[in-house]
Amino acid sequence: MQFSLIAKDIQSKARAGVVQTDHGAIETPIFMPVGTAGTVKAVHQRELKEDIKAQIILGNTYHLYLRPGLNILEQAGGLHKFNGWDRPILTDSGGYQVFSLAGTRKIKEEGVKFKSHIDGSTLNFTPENVMDTQRIIGADIIMAFDECTPYPCDYIYAKHSMERTHRWLQRCVDRFDSTEPKYGYSQTLFPIVQGSTYKDLRVQSAETIASFGREGNAIGGLSVGEPAEMMYEMTEVVCDILPADKPRYLMGVGTPANILENIALGVDMFDCVLPTRNARNGMLFTTQGIINIKNQKWANDHSPIDAELGGYASTFYSKAYLRHLIHSGEYLAGQIASIQNLTFYLWLVKEARQQIINRTFRDWKEVMVKKLMTRL
Amino acid sequence: MQFSLIAKDIQSKARAGVVQTDHGAIETPIFMPVGTAGTVKAVHQRELKEDIKAQIILGNTYHLYLRPGLNILEQAGGLHKFNGWDRPILTDSGGYQVFSLAGTRKIKEEGVKFKSHIDGSTLNFTPENVMDTQRIIGADIIMAFDECTPYPCDYIYAKHSMERTHRWLQRCVDRFDSTEPKYGYSQTLFPIVQGSTYKDLRVQSAETIASFGREGNAIGGLSVGEPAEMMYEMTEVVCDILPADKPRYLMGVGTPANILENIALGVDMFDCVLPTRNARNGMLFTTQGIINIKNQKWANDHSPIDAELGGYASTFYSKAYLRHLIHSGEYLAGQIASIQNLTFYLWLVKEARQQIINRTFRDWKEVMVKKLMTRL
Numbered sequence: 200m201q202f203s204l205i206a207k208d209i210q211s212k213a214r215a216g217v218v219q220t221d222h223g224a225i226e227t228p229i230f231m232p233v234g235t236a237g238t239v240k241a242v243h244q245r246e247l248k249e250d251i252k253a254q255i256i257l258g259n260t261y262h263l264y265l266r267p268g269l270n271i272l273e274q275a276g277g278l279h280k281f282n283g284w285d286r287p288i289l290t291d292s293g294g295y296q297v298f299s300l301a302g303t304r305k306i307k308e309e310g311v312k313f314k315s316h317i318d319g320s321t322l323n324f325t326p327e328n329v330m331d332t333q334r335i336i337g338a339d340i341i342m343a344f345d346e347c348t349p350y351p352c353d354y355i356y357a358k359h360s361m362e363r364t365h366r367w368l369q370r371c372v373d374r375f376d377s378t379e380p381k382y383g384y385s386q387t388l389f390p391i392v393q394g395s396t397y398k399d400l401r402v403q404s405a406e407t408i409a410s411f412g413r414e415g416n417a418i419g420g421l422s423v424g425e426p427a428e429m430m431y432e433m434t435e436v437v438c439d440i441l442p443a444d445k446p447r448y449l450m451g452v453g454t455p456a457n458i459l460e461n462i463a464l465g466v467d468m469f470d471c472v473l474p475t476r477n478a479r480n481g482m483l484f485t486t487q488g489i490i491n492i493k494n495q496k497w498a499n500d501h502s503p504i505d506a507e508l509g510g511y512a513s514t515f516y517s518k519a520y521l522r523h524l525i526h527s528g529e530y531l532a533g534q535i536a537s538i539q540n541l542t543f544y545l546w547l548v549k550e551a552r553q554q555i556i557n558r559t560f561r562d563w564k565e566v567m568v569k570k571l572m573t574r575l
Numbered sequence: 576m577q578f579s580l581i582a583k584d585i586q587s588k589a590r591a592g593v594v595q596t597d598h599g600a601i602e603t604p605i606f607m608p609v610g611t612a613g614t615v616k617a618v619h620q621r622e623l624k625e626d627i628k629a630q631i632i633l634g635n636t637y638h639l640y641l642r643p644g645l646n647i648l649e650q651a652g653g654l655h656k657f658n659g660w661d662r663p664i665l666t667d668s669g670g671y672q673v674f675s676l677a678g679t680r681k682i683k684e685e686g687v688k689f690k691s692h693i694d695g696s697t698l699n700f701t702p703e704n705v706m707d708t709q710r711i712i713g714a715d716i717i718m719a720f721d722e723c724t725p726y727p728c729d730y731i732y733a734k735h736s737m738e739r740t741h742r743w744l745q746r747c748v749d750r751f752d753s754t755e756p757k758y759g760y761s762q763t764l765f766p767i768v769q770g771s772t773y774k775d776l777r778v779q780s781a782e783t784i785a786s787f788g789r790e791g792n793a794i795g796g797l798s799v800g801e802p803a804e805m806m807y808e809m810t811e812v813v814c815d816i817l818p819a820d821k822p823r824y825l826m827g828v829g830t831p832a833n834i835l836e837n838i839a840l841g842v843d844m845f846d847c848v849l850p851t852r853n854a855r856n857g858m859l860f861t862t863q864g865i866i867n868i869k870n871q872k873w874a875n876d877h878s879p880i881d882a883e884l885g886g887y888a889s890t891f892y893s894k895a896y897l898r899h900l901i902h903s904g905e906y907l908a909g910q911i912a913s914i915q916n917l918t919f920y921l922w923l924v925k926e927a928r929q930q931i932i933n934r935t936f937r938d939w940k941e942v943m944v945k946k947l948m949t950r951l
């Protein structure tokens with residue numbers, strides 16, 4: 200993997216860059232649609248590429264490990280071959296799901312023992328086997344095994360957890376560096392900064408993570424319920440420490456406003472289930488603001504969903520039709536709304552990138568943040 | 576509407592033709608995907624056109640009347656404008672749903688009083704208002720209001736019901752012929768042959784229906800649970816009476832084998848929920864036979880779903896991936912499987928048409944019926 204910076208904003212810390220992988224280039228800042236079980240819900244791969252224009256998608260190690268399982272993924276020749284997505288893929292480490300989805304779990308120094316949320320069987324994730332798993336899944340960017348602390352989190356727990364995450368990172372690195380990719384293209388490992396909402400812990404963690412000198416770095420444990428201002432404070436502290444010549448990935452973030460604010464602080468990569476999850480509930484992100492398509496006010500609005508955004512779903516279907524579909528419980532509702540929201544997210548980061556290159560990012564961001572949060 | 580026959584099979588009663596409508600041509604024999612609530616479930620309009628190559632779709636008057644309702648459909652400028660499908664649409668009369676879906680219903684000479692399955696409100700369908708409703712929906716081909724008798728059905732009931740259906744037809748015709756299309760393109764009315772599984776009633780009904788001299792004719796009340804041989808017997812009796820220079824539409828049929836057998840008896844048009852409903856349950860129709868994609872045997876089969884069929888879903892996605900999606904309860908499973916099954920159905924009738932033109936239909940049909948019913 201290679202990262203080149205191509206522009207920096209003057210009035211903020213926003214950057215535009217390019218990440219080169221063996222599956223092609225990623226223009227940053229970028230948003231990565233979440234493809235939990237090897238599929239971005241309700242979206243065909245062709246639509247992801249041609250309509251949404253996604254450059255990289257995310258897969259969840261925890262879900263993929265349980266279903267379809269490593270045997271099938273390996274026989275397919277990795278996740279790219281299995282799901283037909285031939286651009287870059289990033290996999291999380293499964294840590295977040297182990298801590299949020301799994302039943303009773305026991306965290307020990309060795310790793311985490313937990314029960315599958317599917318069949319209740321006992322499983323064991325360790326830094327070593329999580330590296331092996333991601334090798335088999337075959338992601339271009341693989342994430343270190345960490346503990347994502349909840350919010351709020353007491354200081355002592357946050358500190359001990361962070362220290363364990365650092366020790367786990369050393370084990371991840373040892374395992375990763377002593378193993379080879381399985382499918383002929385290279386993989387890279389991103390470590391994860393933790394430290395909850397404590398500045399001193401975030402500083403300590405960012406310095407530790409930076410010292411590993413990996414090709415990219417991630418910030419975890421945010422967007423877990425803390426106020427947005429607190430999130431921005433942590434992001435800023437951490438971005439100022441993480442090396443500028445490497446991409447910075449803020450995990451699990453967030454709303455359009457969250458994304459623009461964090462770009463302004465120096466973040467390059469984002470992922471979030473928000474656009475797809477909200478889509479299935481009828482909440483649309485558009486270039487004009489937020490639409491709850493279930494509302495009566497759209498019942499007879501036969502205008503396109505988002506004419507300005509362009510693209511198939513946004514211009515072909517009307518608001519009234521989409522509202523009808525969602526009220527009728529039709530599959531197509533989730534399909535159309537998911538394309539709309541993801542197309543919007545990808546448009547948003549592309550637009551942000553252009554504004555950074557034009558050195559007009561900060562003023563544009565101020566206007567956009569207000570506009571995008573307007574409820575129509 | 577205009578119908579031209581372009582070829583007849585020698586060894587069977589199969590025909591190839593073209594139905595001309597103001598929304599374009601339909602090459603017969605044809606299968607019409609069912610778009611109950613103005614959407615063919617899980618399929619984008621673009622996919623219907625470009626991948627599945629549907630030439631006409633069906634809408635359900637009962638469903639559309641309840642949701643989105645006539646006010647919204649009229650303001651949209653009709654169903655074509657509402658859902659973006661600019662090729663021909665046929666609507667059923669709602670009769671089938673009133674008799675199968677609605678709660679307590681009362682059949683009187685005037686019409687049917689029933690309770691909505693959505694909100695329990697009392698509604699009243701009459702031959703006249705059902706014509707008006709279909710005028711507003713704006714279908715190219717609209718169906719007479721009939722009673723679809725269940726199977727089995729005692730002779731006296733079947734006879735009285737058929738006679739009422741005939742009286743209702745006169746009222747449908749009177750209303751239809753004294754009203755105008757609403758959106759500038761023409762609409763045509765197909766009457767429906769009933770008579771349950773009684774030959775003499777079917778003969779009587781077919782003669783009555785033929786005597787109305789409409790532009791096309793339909794056969795209803797079959798594929799409701801009777802043995803396939805009984806269905807074919809009724810179809811044959813009726814097709815031999817219905818005029819040869821007009822298209823014949825067999826409602827609600829059926830399996831691939833049912834379709835080929837009925838084409839051989841002179842049927843030109845079909846619709847059925849089978850391909851889409853089975854798709855969502857993991858039952859695939861392929862050029863090689865029937866696949867239950869949930870079965871363990873496909874877990875590690877990384878070959879395309881149906882390479883020979885061609886088209887996006889069939890060749891892009893693997894059996895193992897589709898199996899994984901359906902086991903994971905993913906939207907995309909229904910989307911892929913629906914495209915596969917509908918593409919297959921449209922391929923099947925297109926292939927049948929070519930075989931009729933080549934005068935090789937009957938022999939081809941014998942081979943295909945066996946092949947298509949094989950469980951892989």
Ligand SMILES: [Zn+2]
Nearest residue numbers: 451452471472
């Ligand atoms: Zn999120």
Ligand SMILES: [Zn+2]
Nearest residue numbers: 827828847848
């Ligand atoms: Zn059917």
